[in-house]
Amino acid sequence: MADLVLDIKDLVVHYETEDADVHAVNGISFQLGKKTTLGLVGETGAGKTTTALSILNLVPNPPGKIKSGSIVLDGVDVLKLSQEELEKVRGNDVAMIFQDPMTALNPVMTVGEQIAESVELHEKVSKQEAMERAKEMLRLVGIAENRAYDYPHQFSGGMKQRVVIAIALACNPKLLIADEPTTALDVTIQAQVLELMKNLIREYDMSMILITHDLGVVAEICDDVAVVYAGRIVEIGTADDIFNHTHHPYTEGLFDSLPNLKERGEELQPIKGLMPDPSNLPPGCSFAPRCPYATDACSKKVPELRPVGGTSSSKHMVACDAYDDPKFCLRRNKDGK
Amino acid sequence: MAKKANTVSTNNDVIKSRSQFQEVFHRLLKNKGAVIGMIFLLVLVIIALISPLAFDYETQVIGQNMADRLQGPSAAHWFGTDEYGRDLFARIMWGSRYSLIIGFGAVTIGLVVGTILGAIAGFKGGIWDQLIMRFIDIFYSIPNIMIAVVIVSVLGTSTVNLVIALSFSAATGFCRVVRAAVMTVRDQEYVESSYAMGLPTWKIIAKHILPNCLSPIIVQYTLQVGTTIISASSLSFLGIGVPAPAPEWGALLSGGRSRMRDASYLCVLPGLAILFTVLALNLLGDGLRDALDPKLKK
Numbered sequence: 001m002a003d004l005v006l007d008i009k010d011l012v013v014h015y016e017t018e019d020a021d022v023h024a025v026n027g028i029s030f031q032l033g034k035k036t037t038l039g040l041v042g043e044t045g046a047g048k049t050t051t052a053l054s055i056l057n058l059v060p061n062p063p064g065k066i067k068s069g070s071i072v073l074d075g076v077d078v079l080k081l082s083q084e085e086l087e088k089v090r091g092n093d094v095a096m097i098f099q100d101p102m103t104a105l106n107p108v109m110t111v112g113e114q115i116a117e118s119v120e121l122h123e124k125v126s127k128q129e130a131m132e133r134a135k136e137m138l139r140l141v142g143i144a145e146n147r148a149y150d151y152p153h154q155f156s157g158g159m160k161q162r163v164v165i166a167i168a169l170a171c172n173p174k175l176l177i178a179d180e181p182t183t184a185l186d187v188t189i190q191a192q193v194l195e196l197m198k199n200l201i202r203e204y205d206m207s208m209i210l211i212t213h214d215l216g217v218v219a220e221i222c223d224d225v226a227v228v229y230a231g232r233i234v235e236i237g238t239a240d241d242i243f244n245h246t247h248h249p250y251t252e253g254l255f256d257s258l259p260n261l262k263e264r265g266e267e268l269q270p271i272k273g274l275m276p277d278p279s280n281l282p283p284g285c286s287f288a289p290r291c292p293y294a295t296d297a298c299s300k301k302v303p304e305l306r307p308v309g310g311t312s313s314s315k316h317m318v319a320c321d322a323y324d325d326p327k328f329c330l331r332r333n334k335d336g337k
Numbered sequence: 338m339a340k341k342a343n344t345v346s347t348n349n350d351v352i353k354s355r356s357q358f359q360e361v362f363h364r365l366l367k368n369k370g371a372v373i374g375m376i377f378l379l380v381l382v383i384i385a386l387i388s389p390l391a392f393d394y395e396t397q398v399i400g401q402n403m404a405d406r407l408q409g410p411s412a413a414h415w416f417g418t419d420e421y422g423r424d425l426f427a428r429i430m431w432g433s434r435y436s437l438i439i440g441f442g443a444v445t446i447g448l449v450v451g452t453i454l455g456a457i458a459g460f461k462g463g464i465w466d467q468l469i470m471r472f473i474d475i476f477y478s479i480p481n482i483m484i485a486v487v488i489v490s491v492l493g494t495s496t497v498n499l500v501i502a503l504s505f506s507a508a509t510g511f512c513r514v515v516r517a518a519v520m521t522v523r524d525q526e527y528v529e530s531s532y533a534m535g536l537p538t539w540k541i542i543a544k545h546i547l548p549n550c551l552s553p554i555i556v557q558y559t560l561q562v563g564t565t566i567i568s569a570s571s572l573s574f575l576g577i578g579v580p581a582p583a584p585e586w587g588a589l590l591s592g593g594r595s596r597m598r599d600a601s602y603l604c605v606l607p608g609l610a611i612l613f614t615v616l617a618l619n620l621l622g623d624g625l626r627d628a629l630d631p632k633l634k635k
Contacts, residue, residue, distance in 0.1 A: 086535075091533065098529065106545050106549065108551075109544075118534045
């Protein structure tokens with residue numbers, strides 16, 4: 001337990017609007033060790049961002065409501081903290097990088113001021129010291145110091161994202177939450193930014209939660225991966241487990257919908273159907289209506305996460321009741337090996 | 338563009354780059370109307386400031402001198418004299434003080450009140466939004482002059498009461514403008530990320546939200562001052578604004594009305610003063626709007 005940074009248990013978050021009760025997160029549990037990077041993978045609307053916002057207790061309320069569960073961050077349950085205590089945690093212990101660097105910076109403040117703002121807030125330093133620190137952070141992310149006095153509109157998208165990273169890292173957080181940090185960037189810049197994040201995390205001994213729907217990015221930097229579907233974790237394990245010993249039909253579907261480098265002519269096989277409406281989830285396994293392996297039993301009971309065993313690591317768990325049958329095996333695993 | 342590239346790519350010296358407002362000012366200077374408006378207002382402010390030095394209020398502005406009554410414009414009295422022999426030039430100069438103080442005073446009060454209410458309504462939303470905006474709608478539905486007449490008749494006629502009365506209608510305008518602006522800025526990612534950074538809410542509103550709402554507020558401010566000056570003059574014209582014998586422009590118009598046939602300058606000159614002042618404010622306001630949002634124009 002000592003080397004855990006984050007321990008989420010049975011997190012349930014609903015968005016209660018006038019006409020529907022949206023079940024965004026339905027009992028997510030996971031743990032994150034020191035210096036590890038966890039990738040949260042899933043479709044749009046699967047509840048990844050909501051989970052991340054819950055860690056900072058920032059779910060917009062109303063309409064969002066954290067119904068139950070606990071989020072223990074470095075020994076403290078963030079859901080039980082007062083507003084003032086939360087403000088101390090935010091930015092200091094946990095920092096967040098948002099999706100779109102174009103809008104994540106305040107257009108009327110210089111980037112230096114924006115980095116210094118966070119430093120000033122959490123550490124007892126003078127304005128000058130904070131500004132010095134801001135310049136140092138800029139240098140760290142590969143931007144010339146003298147640009148601290150420039151405004152965001154004078155930066156390109158990739159550089160803005162670097163600035164955003166600099167802001168997030170300025171106070172040396174223990175945990176960095178990156179919400180699709182590269183989605184808005186083009187591929188070459190993506191690679192640069194990912195490389196930068198990877199190095200900085202190693203250098204600063206930070207843990208990171210990387211939210212993405214890009215499996216390539218996950219393979220690149222994540223130690224652990226959690227696949228999220230309709231507000232539940234359907235498969236969790238090390239990157240090796242997920243990529244090489246895929247066990248959940250949904251994860252398999254995700255891989256099948258990627259272009260295959262080896263067989264270029266092959267058609268893509270998207271997962272049939274759409275994500276269920278989170279305000280009206282199907283009973284039992286929420287993936288059952290789209291699952292090629294589904295049986296009647298699947299829509300009766302919500303599957304629990306179960307250890308996979310076998311060749312996988314001890315961390316590898318899957319939420320699929322088809323494994324009640326010891327002979328059950330995904331198509332991918334069958335003809336793959 | 339070329340200029341910007343230069344400032345960015347030079348050596349290690351600390352370079353103060355152009356902020357958004359410097360850019361805006363630069364664009365504003367290219368707009369002839371706005372520059373004319375600005376110069377006129379500047380001159381007007383200077384006139385208002387030096388008029389006590391040029392004319393003595395007791396003797397020259399309100400002191401009656403029946404021997405000189407109703408003289409047309411001449412070298413001794415540039416704008417002529419009114420029916421009590423008071424120098425119209427001196428009175429119009431002094432009048433600029435009233436118009437500017439009332440105009441800017443009422444709008445500034447309106448700005449503060451309206452911005453606070455609008456920011457709460459826009460930021461909190463829900464029931465607060467409903468309460469504040471419906472309250473503002475009530476005021477909006479009554480003509481400005483009517484509200485002012487009621488307030489002045491309750492409080493009594495004085496310059497201060499006139500400012501209070503006019504600030505009501507100014508506040509409603511600001512409240513709407515600020516609410517709309519706050520609502521768009523509120524959901525921007527940099528606001529969300531300031532929460533994630535641990536900034537307290539009041540700081541987020543003061544440092545991140547309101548500064549990004551400034552453009553519409555500035556435009557509203559300049560245009561509203563013009564409207565308020567007209568309202569103030571209208572009220573004085575009706576006799577419930579600045580009490581006589583103070584030389585408010587509207588009061589001058591009203592005083593000259595009965596002499597329109599034989600001494601038309603008594604009406605024309607104060608009228609022109611009001612006209613040019615409001616025109617200058619509107620030119621500046623329009624120029625600011627274009628400068629603050631160049632996309633709108635093209």
